[in-house]
Amino acid sequence: MPLPTGTTVQYGDIVLLVGKDRRSFIRTVSEGRRFECHLGFFEYDNLVGMAFGQQIKTNIGRQLFVLTPNIDDIVTHLEREGQIIFPKDLGYIALKLGVRSGSRVLEAGTGSGALTTTLALLVGETGHVYTYEMRQKMQERALNNVRRLGLLDRVTFHLRDIERGFEETDVDALFLDLREPWAYLEQARAAIRGGGMFGAIVPTMNQVLELIENLYDGPWFFLSIEELLLRTYKTIPARIRPDDQMVGHTGYLVFARAVERDSLDDMNVKREAARAAAEDETADEGNGVDTDDRDSNR
Structure with a gap:
């Protein structure tokens, strides 16, 4: 699966890591590898089994939230x-x-x-x-x-x-x-x-x-x-x-x-009516008439 579906972090999961300063990172949890940023580093192995929504500490005691990323x-x-x-x-x-x-x-x-x-x-x-x-x-x-x-x-x-x-x-x-x-x-x-x-x-x-x-x-x-x-x-x-x-x-x-193309004749009739209505509305506005919005249904 492209995104985590469980409640705990597993190897291969794509996770969102967010510090309290709101800086965020998207990473894949890889066995034997390390995550590093301005808040320090930690081993990805330490994420496995952790519940989403918790925080993980870096080597210098700074914390990041571990979250499931959404499309945004x-x-x-x-x-x-x-x-x-x-x-x-x-x-x-x-x-x-x-x-x-x-x-x-x-x-x-x-x-x-x-x-x-x-x-x-x-x-x-x-x-x-x-x-x-x-x-x-x-x-x-x-x-x-x-x-x-x-x-x-x-x-x-x-x-x-x-x-x-x-x-x-x-x-x-x-x-x-x-x-x-x-x-x-x-x-x-x-x-x-x-x-x-x-x-x-x-x-x-x-x-x-x-x-x-x-x-x-x-x-x-x-x-x-x-x-x-x-x-x-x-x-x-x-x-x-x-x-x-x-x-x-x-x-x-x-x-x-x-x-469908075979409906074009009927469509053209409706379109001509819509264009005529739009021209009438423009003329009314030019004469100072307050016109309501008209749905041309084009």
């Missing part, structure tokens, strides 16, 4: 090249894509493997993740991260451009983390099963506009554009208030459902 911890500690998708977005992406045990999920733009790792943990032993990356150095980094977590049997890595399409078909969901995701919508639709989920992340509204316009012209329905802003709070009981800094814009998320 794992993603935060990944070795990375460049920026990764933020944890606040990762969970929501998986939720919107409907990822669960047994899902088959495609990803393009592996990067350092933050989303790859998250998906691999969620699809379980009966699901699978297929990920595509053009840059060999990035793929090697992601592959090492996945291997370190014992998840290689759940992930297939492809090192190539997706312009000529994906090798897999009838997947449950597909996500693109690419500069121009609209350029690969035909390839994406050919890989997703009818009714499956499509998602993409882009940093600018210009890219959102281009992607939405292209989704409108293809076999996609139930489009949405979303953005998540995360605010954390100080946990001092006498003065609970927002932290001085917050995680603001990290990317725009675009989602859609893949629909």
Whole structure:
């Protein structure tokens, strides 16, 4: 198993070690080896049999909590090249894509493997993740991260451009983390099963506009554009208030459902109605009329 499932530490377990200064480390418990950090060192052998939630002392008497890591911890500690998708977005992406045990999920733009790792943990032993990356150095980094977590049997890595399409078909969901995701919508639709989920992340509204316009012209329905802003709070009981800094814009998320091509005629009728409604709303706003939000159901 990639993560501990028992109540006590065993050899081979991936553990989260956290000092009272909140600095944390994720390590694999290896027989005969030693853990070292700014708080001193201890032998991994001394962890075996210890209950999760306890503290272990280093050679200089400093203590670290021994915990089971969650997905947030794992993603935060990944070795990375460049920026990764933020944890606040990762969970929501998986939720919107409907990822669960047994899902088959495609990803393009592996990067350092933050989303790859998250998906691999969620699809379980009966699901699978297929990920595509053009840059060999990035793929090697992601592959090492996945291997370190014992998840290689759940992930297939492809090192190539997706312009000529994906090798897999009838997947449950597909996500693109690419500069121009609209350029690969035909390839994406050919890989997703009818009714499956499509998602993409882009940093600018210009890219959102281009992607939405292209989704409108293809076999996609139930489009949405979303953005998540995360605010954390100080946990001092006498003065609970927002932290001085917050995680603001990290990317725009675009989602859609893949629909069958033979339903395009009916879809186009609905889309024209939606566009007309949007134009009417714009005209009303221009005339100073207060309009309610209208769900175009695109």
